[in-house]
Each structure stands twice: as C-alpha cells, then as structure tokens.
Amino acid sequence: MIGVSPEFVAACERARAAAERSGRPVIVSWGTPVPAASGPALLASASRGTYPAFVWESAWTGRSIYASGSALNLVGWGPNRFAAISHTWRQQARAAITVAAAQPCLVGRFSFFSSSTGAASDRPDGLMWLPAAQVTLRDGGEPVLTLNAWITPDAIPEQAARPAAWHARRLLEPAPRVSEAEIAATILFEQPSPEGWRDLVDEAVTAMAAAEFEKVVLARQTLVLTHSRDPAAELLARLARSTAGGTLIGVGRDGEWLVAATPECLVRLTDGQVHTHSLAGTVPRDLDSGHDATLTARLQSDPKLSREQAIVTSFITNALRAACDDIRADAARQVVRLATVQHLETSIQATVRDRDETSVLDLAGLLHPTPAVGGYPRDAALRWIERREPGHRGWYAAPVGWTDLSGDGEMAVAIRSASITGNRATVYAGAGLVAGSRAAEEYEETRWKMRPMLAALGVPDMDRAGATVPTLEVR
Numbered sequence: 161m162i163g164v165s166p167e168f169v170a171a172c173e174r175a176r177a178a179a180e181r182s183g184r185p186v187i188v189s190w191g192t193p194v195p196a197a198s199g200p201a202l203l204a205s206a207s208r209g210t211y212p213a214f215v216w217e218s219a220w221t222g223r224s225i226y227a228s229g230s231a232l233n234l235v236g237w238g239p240n241r242f243a244a245i246s247h248t249w250r251q252q253a254r255a256a257i258t259v260a261a262a263q264p265c266l267v268g269r270f271s272f273f274s275s276s277t278g279a280a281s282d283r284p285d286g287l288m289w290l291p292a293a294q295v296t297l298r299d300g301g302e303p304v305l306t307l308n309a310w311i312t313p314d315a316i317p318e319q320a321a322r323p324a325a326w327h328a329r330r331l332l333e334p335a336p337r338v339s340e341a342e343i344a345a346t347i348l349f350e351q352p353s354p355e356g357w358r359d360l361v362d363e364a365v366t367a368m369a370a371a372e373f374e375k376v377v378l379a380r381q382t383l384v385l386t387h388s389r390d391p392a393a394e395l396l397a398r399l400a401r402s403t404a405g406g407t408l409i410g411v412g413r414d415g416e417w418l419v420a421a422t423p424e425c426l427v428r429l430t431d432g433q434v435h436t437h438s439l440a441g442t443v444p445r446d447l448d449s450g451h452d453a454t455l456t457a458r459l460q461s462d463p464k465l466s467r468e469q470a471i472v473t474s475f476i477t478n479a480l481r482a483a484c485d486d487i488r489a490d491a492a493r494q495v496v497r498l499a500t501v502q503h504l505e506t507s508i509q510a511t512v513r514d515r516d517e518t519s520v521l522d523l524a525g526l527l528h529p530t531p532a533v534g535g536y537p538r539d540a541a542l543r544w545i546e547r548r549e550p551g552h553r554g555w556y557a558a559p560v561g562w563t564d565l566s567g568d569g570e571m572a573v574a575i576r577s578a579s580i581t582g583n584r585a586t587v588y589a590g591a592g593l594v595a596g597s598r599a600a601e602e603y604e605e606t607r608w609k610m611r612p613m614l615a616a617l618g619v620p621d622m623d624r625a626g627a628t629v630p631t632l633e634v635r
C-alpha cells in the first residue's frame with residue numbers, strides 16, 4: 161500500500177517554489193522501483209475503470225508503460241497538431257523537476273484526419289497527457305513507478321501530491337481477475353457492405369488508371385456487439401495472451417477505448433537516432449508450413465506487392481529529409497510473420513539534424529500518414545479516402561505512443577485496431593490498392609487482418625465453424 165510519499169510531497173514543495181519564482185506552473189516527477197509489479201497485473205489494473213488509461217507493450221523496444229490518471233492534458237487541432245503539442249511539451253519539459261528514479265512521459269493518440277479549422281468537433285485531433293501515475297518496465301530492468309503533478313505557484317504540496325498517489329495505489333493494488341470465461345460477440349454490420357467494397361475498389365482502380373493517384377488504402381469497419389462485462393480490459397488481456405503479435409496498445413479516454421495489436425511502427429527516436437520501417441504488401445499465413453513458405457515466396461516475388469511496398473519506402477526516406485541526415489534504407493527486405501498475415505518490411509534509419517528542436521512527435525507529424533495507410537501521392541489519395549470511404553477513421557491507422565522529457569519515444573500506427581464505446585466495438589482493417597488490385601482478394605486480405613481482433617472479442621470464425629457443422633447423409 162502506498163501512502164503519499166513524503167519525498168514526493170517535498171518535491172512538490174520544490175516545484176511550488178520554482179513555479180512561484182518563474183510565475184509558471186512546473187511539472188514535478190518522483191520515481192521509485194517497484195520490484196514486485198508484474199506486466200499482466202499492471203495491464204489488468206490500468207485497463208479497468210473509467211480514468212484516463214494508457215497501456216503500451218512494445219514489440220520493438222521491449223518497453224512497457226501502464227498509466228492511470230492525468231496530471232496535465234495537451235490537446236492539439238489541425239494538421240499542425242504534432243508540432244504544436246511537441247512545442248508545448250518541450251517548454252514544459254525544460255522546466256520540469258525530476259527526483260530519484262522518475263521516468264515521466266507524455267502518452268496519447270492522434271486522429272487519422274484533422275479538422276482544418278480546429279475545434280470543429282468535440283474530440284481534439286491530438287490528445288496527449290502526463291499520467292498522474294505510471295509504471296515503466298524495460299527488458300531486463302526493474303519496474304519503476306513514477307508519480308507526476310503539475311504544480312501552480314499557489315498549490316498546497318500535500319494536496320497536489322494526492323491524485324498521483326491515489327492513481328499509483330490503483331495501479332499497484334491487485335485488480336479483480338479479468339474474466340476468463342468463454343465470451344461471445346456478435347457482428348452487427350460491416351461498413352461498406354461487401355458489394356459496396358467491390359464498387360469502391362473498382363472506382364479506385366479506375367481513378368488510378370486515370371492517373372489520379374498511384375496507391376490508395378481503402379479501409380472497412382466491422383461493428384461488433386460484445387457481451388463482455390468490461391470489454392476493453394478483457395480484450396487487452398486476451399490479446400496479451402494471444403498470438404496476434406505486434407505492439408499491444410490500450411488508450412482509454414473520455415468513455416472510449418482504442419485497442420490495437422499493431423505490427424507497424426511509425427517512428428522511434430533514441431538519442432538522436434531514428435528507427436522506422438516501411439511495412440506493406442500482404443499474403444496470408446497457412447498452418448501447413450510448406451504452403452506457408454510458398455506464400456512467403458509469392459510475397460517476395462510478386463511485382464505488384466513489391467511496388468506497393470516500394471512506394472512506402474521511398475515516401476518515408478523523402479519525408480525524413482526535412483529533419484534528418486544520413487537516411488539509410490536497408491538493401492534487403494525482410495518478411496514479418498504474424499498470426500494470420502505476413503508482410504514485406506524494409507528497415508529505415510536516420511540521424512536527427514537538430515536534437516533540441518526535433519522530438520518523436522515532430523517526426524510523426526512529418527510521416528503521418530505514410531502510403532502504408534493513406535496513399536500516394538498523399539494529398540490526392542487522402543482526398544479520395546475522405547470523400548469515398550464510408551465511416552470515420554477516428555483513431556484507426558493514426559499515430560499513438562509516448563515521448564519522454566528529452567523528446568525520445570515511440571509512435572505506432574494504430575492498425576489491427578478497434579475502438580470501443582460501451583458494449584460496441586468497431587474493428588478496422590484496410591488494404592493497399594494499386595493498378596491491377598482485385599476487390600475480392602483485397603476483401604479477403606482485410607478479413608485476415610481483422611481476424612485476431614475479432615477472435616479476441618469473441619466473434620466465432622465462421623469459416624472454421626462452417627467446417628464443423630454436422631452433416632447427415634439422407635437416402
């Protein structure tokens with residue numbers, strides 16, 4: 161049981177004095193190792209309830225973050241939302257007071273599209289926040305609990321320290337077990353319908369034949385009614401145990417959850433070094449290893465899939481030029497194998513030119529959306545998506561992640577994702593279209609991509625169920 165740590169209260173008093181001197185509120189963070197904390201328990205604690213929640217289990221860096229509550233929200237609107245939040249965070253970070261083992265970070269997510277005028281809808285296009293309490297786990301390291309507060313000149317330290325201590329207790333106290341019971345969920349509808357999908361793919365292929373654009377990613381949504389008591393917590397627990405693969409993400413804010421198990425990293429920044437990849441081109445997996453290898457060979461040799469992925473590589477290397485030098489794309493492409501699909505991947509590295517002025521958020525702003533989820537040329541493809549794709553993308557295929565006080569961090573692309581409100585989940589998947597794409601094949605591809613999320617939600621696999629329907633032979 162954690163009370164309000166006297167050391168944190170003392171740090172809040174220091175921050176108050178600093179805020180009084182400067183006339184501006186100051187971030188204060190205090191940290192302590194919590195050796196007994198475990199990933200699955202933290203996942204369960206962070207994902208229940210209605211408080212601001214952030215869960216991150218990175219497949220790329222091995223870093224996990226479990227966070228509860230918010231000490232400070234940064235909201236941004238419009239196409240400039242990444243740079244605006246980055247700028248404000250940099251100012252806050254410069255004055256921040258960190259004590260002991262503190263590892264504060266800003267966490268959150270962005271929308272795929274932005275309102276051009278700002279404040280056009282009630283949901284900000286970008287929302288990142290400093291959690292009240294967070295536990296960070298790194299491969300091989302001890303879990304560290306960090307308490308954060310934003311201290312104004314007139315704050316009373318004992319009071320200002322309380323929310324962080326309360327959220328820390330919530331994170332570290334054992335949560336009730338997430339139900340392991342068989343779950344069930346029902347598909348309500350698909351958007352667009354299979355026929356609508358066919359028409360849209362044909363329309364996109366015609367637009368590409370008329371050279372309006374070279375590639376566009378068309379997405380569809382499956383709306384699911386879940387019968388879980390706590391859908392986000394149960395879904396995250398199931399995805400963590402499943403073979404879905406990728407980085408596990410849960411973002412709970414304002415009564416809505418974004419949940420993803422994504423293979424796609426938008427960008428990572430560590431000490432001025434940029435890591436990213438172009439991930440595109442898809443074939444399914446097969447349980448039979450011989451057939452699986454044949455599919456991999458097709459992935460590596462099909463000129464259409466190669467083209468789809470090369471467009472992404474060249475876009476990323478060009479976009480990074482605005483802030484980076486020494487941009488290198490690996491000569492050899494890799495294959496990323498997931499539970500139901502496999503993709504082509506090219507690793508890309510670069511060095512940031514001005515470390516003081518470039519955070520992982522600025523880099524995300526340069527890259528989003530890449531042609532892996534938007535299209536190429538970008539503006540023409542995005543205009544087509546906005547006009548023709550039914551339903552809003554919301555947080556789907558958009559940046560989500562974290563950044564620390566130095567601007568380092570990880571941003572993922574929220575694909576293989578679902579958004580959950582109450583007992584309704586919307587599952588998203590898209591497919592890259594180029595000249596020669598066929599509607600039926602692309603539809604199948606989106607079904608494979610949705611499968612792990614639908615399975616974790618409890619939607620039965622109708623293909624497999626069909627195979628087990630008993631048959632009576634009548635004579």
Ligand SMILES: C=C(O[C@@H]1C=C(C(=O)O)C=C[C@H]1O)C(=O)O
Nearest residue numbers: 440441442532575589590591592
């Ligand atoms: C758009 C999605 O995935 C993207 C599209 C891919 C493709 O078209 O082959 C492959 C990987 C992702 O970059 C999605 O999963 O929703």
